[in-house]
Amino acid sequence: MSSSLAFRCDERSVEVAADNIMDFTERENVWAEALRISFREEYRKPVHILHNGVDNTGKLIPGKLKNYNPDFKIFIPKVDHSIEFKSYSEWKEWCDRLIEMKTIPEWAVGLFSTYKVCALDNCVKKDATIVTPTKDKFYWIPPLTISDIRQKFPAAIYPNFSPNDPAIRITWDKFQEYLDNDLIKIFNWSNKAQEFIENIWALLSRPKRETA
Numbered sequence: 001m002s003s004s005l006a007f008r009c010d011e012r013s014v015e016v017a018a019d020n021i022m023d024f025t026e027r028e029n030v031w032a033e034a035l036r037i038s039f040r041e042e043y044r045k046p047v048h049i050l051h052n053g054v055d056n057t058g059k060l061i062p063g064k065l066k067n068y069n070p071d072f073k074i075f076i077p078k079v080d081h082s083i084e085f086k087s088y089s090e091w092k093e094w095c096d097r098l099i100e101m102k103t104i105p106e107w108a109v110g111l112f113s114t115y116k117v118c119a120l121d122n123c124v125k126k127d128a129t130i131v132t133p134t135k136d137k138f139y140w141i142p143p144l145t146i147s148d149i150r151q152k153f154p155a156a157i158y159p160n161f162s163p164n165d166p167a168i169r170i171t172w173d174k175f176q177e178y179l180d181n182d183l184i185k186i187f188n189w190s191n192k193a194q195e196f197i198e199n200i201w202a203l204l205s206r207p208k209r210e211t212a
Contacts, residue, residue, distance in 0.1 A: 030200055030204060035074065035138065052071060069126065072101065074095070098129065101130075103132070104132055112170060114169045115130070117168060121150065123143060136189065138187055145183045149168060153170060156169070
């Protein structure tokens with residue numbers, strides 16, 4: 001087993017790690033589709049979600065990862081006068097954006113959210129936004145806020161999270177401060193996206209495999 005694969009497997013067998021990676025990739029792709037549907041309904045025009053990460057098929061990569069790119073890129077063509085933006089930077093923020101999809105268990109919503117340090121650093125480096133989806137809404141965390149989180153909160157290894165990866169855990173009161181100051185934005189899913197999520201909720205809420 002390569003050192004890179006051993007690190008990613010952490011305390012799991014290769015079989016369980018492969019199953020977990022496939023499972024979480026499948027969920028992230030579902031959430032990305034929900035985001036596409038929601039933006040499509042909001043902006044009333046085609047929305048493209050492009051795969052951008054090292055591999056979005058969910059297959060286990062046995063060797064060293066080729067890159068740590070954010071998972072997706074969302075793109076909404078700018079040439080449409082029905083969508084008015086005040087500036088190019090405003091269009092860039094919403095319609096031409098690298099996305100890192102970071103899920104949170106439903107039982108943790110309202111308690112805390114945990115992010116790997118390497119993911120935070122990479123989002124800052126790549127100017128990517130973190131999208132944290134839940135059953136009825138999603139959180140939009142822009143690069144400047146990610147940078148602030150990275151600087152303000154200590155990193156640690158958290159039990160039952162990822163034993164080889166330092167992470168930052170934000171308690172919900174601190175998360176709420178970012179929301180109150182409009183540094184993290186919260187959006188309800190569109191009606192069609194909510195229906196899509198409801199129809200596939202069994203997949204999104206199933207427990208991850210723990211043992212071989």
